[in-house]
Every structure is written in C-alpha cells, then in structure tokens.
Amino acid sequence: MFFREIIRNSFVLVGYSAAGKWSGDIVYPIPELWAKSQKFISKGNIDEIVGVCLPPRSDHYFYTCGIEMQSVDFHKIEKGLTLHTFPKQKYVVFKHVGPSKEIPNTYGELWMVFDKEGYTIKEGMPEIEIVKADMFGKEETNEYEMEIWIPVE
Template sequence: MEFKEMVKEAFVVVGYSAPGSWGGDFAYPIPGLWEKAKEFITTDQVDQIVGVCLPPRSDDYYYTCGVEMDSVAFRRMRKDVTVHLFKKQKYVVFKHTGPSQNISATYHKLWKVFDEEGYLIEKGMPEIEVVNAHLFGKEDSGEYEMDIWIPVGEHPHA
C-alpha cells in the first residue's frame, strides 16, 4: 500500500462531534456525522469534508466531521457545532479507493504498513479523513476516495 509523508500546517475544524466506541458497548456515530456534515457542501460551498478522530487507533474515540478553516468567524457559527484547533504536524497519508463499506479493510492494510515501516503515532494529534465534495453520493461506487492522514512522531529508523 502506497503512502506519502506530509507536513500539515496548523488548522481548525468546525463540525459535528460525538464519542464512539468499537468495544462491547458499540456506538458508531461516524456515518451520521458525515451525513450531517454534508450540509456544509451546499450551505458553505466547501470543496471537502473532513473527519478527525481522537485518539487514532483506539477502541474509544471522539470523532468530529465538518470543514477545515484557516480561521473561525465565531459570529457566523451555528450553536450546535464544535471547534477544534490542531498544531502543525507531520503525517503519513494513505488513500482509500472504492466503496465506503471497504474502508475498514483499507485501515487494516494501512496499519500493517504503518507498523512495518516503524512509525509511531504522535499522541494528542488527530487522525484525519478527507473526502472531496464531488464524491458525496458516490460512497457505494468504485470511484469513491478518501485520504487518511495518520499523525507521526519521529521515525525511529531516521
């Protein structure tokens, strides 16, 4: 599985948030948050929807789905959204291609590559999922794509 290393400048995510769990008390809010965040495409004319997950690779997490902004116009914000600020960070970026129901298989492959390459997750930073607006409504097709950004600390082999 191919990937690339990238540095992402500090950014703000404004969106809808909920806790989730893969454990025994299964709560999976992510599809509903993506569905709700679609409104940003038409209301705010955005090109991408962004999901952030804290902490990465965890059974219990906090997920936000919304839009990335350079700054926040707080007076224009809706009452039911959350705001998160993240510092500049190095990431390894993978690409999922194909129907959205296959995303878990992509994650299985990327975590294997991540571990084989000796990367370590940077604590306190989000895992990021990015989907271009023109792909909404095509989640079941082979052309659907999602970029998956995993935050990394210093590479132990460097």
C-alpha cells in the same frame, strides 16, 4: 500500499462531534456525522469535508466531521457545532478507493504498512480523513476516494 509523508500546517475545524467505541456495545456515530456535514456543502464553496478522530487507532474515540477554516470564524458556528484547533504536524497519508463499506479493510492494510515501516503515532494529535465534496453520493461506488492522515513522531 502507497503512502506519502506530509507536514500539515495548523488548522481550525468546525463540525459535528460525538463519542464512539468499537468494543462492547458498539457506538458508531461516524456515518451520521458525515450525513449531517453534507449541509455544509449545500452552502457552497466547500471543496472537502474533514473528519478528525482522537485518539487514532483506539477502540474508544471522539470523532468530529466538518469543514476546515483558515481561522476561527464565529459567525459560521451554528448551534450544535464544535470548534477545534490543531497545530502543525507531520502525517503519513494513505488513500482509500472503493465503497465506504470497505474502509475498515483499508485501515487494516494501512496499519500493517504503518507498523512495518516503523512509524509511531504522535500522541495527542488527530487522525484525519479527507473527502472531496464531489464524492458525496458516491459512497457505495468504486469511484469513492478519501485520504487517511495518521500523525507520526
């Protein structure tokens, strides 16, 4: 599986957030958060939707799905949205191609590569998922693409 290393500058994310978990009674809010975030696209000038998961590779997590801003812009923050700022960080970036239902398989493959390459997750930093706006509506097709960014030491 191909990947690349990138230093990402600090960024601000505004979006919808919820806690989730994979163990016990599964709580999986991510599809609902992505659906809510589609309304950002309808307001125009949005190139991509960004999902952030804290902590990465965890059965219990806090997920935010929204848009990146260059700086805090309070007039764009509507009721129910959360705002997060993240510092500059090094990431390894993988790409998922194919229906969204296959994303868990991509994660399984990328974690094997991640471990084999000897990477260590940078504690306290977010895992990031980036989807271009033109991918909405293509989630169940073979054309669907997204990037998965894993923070590293």
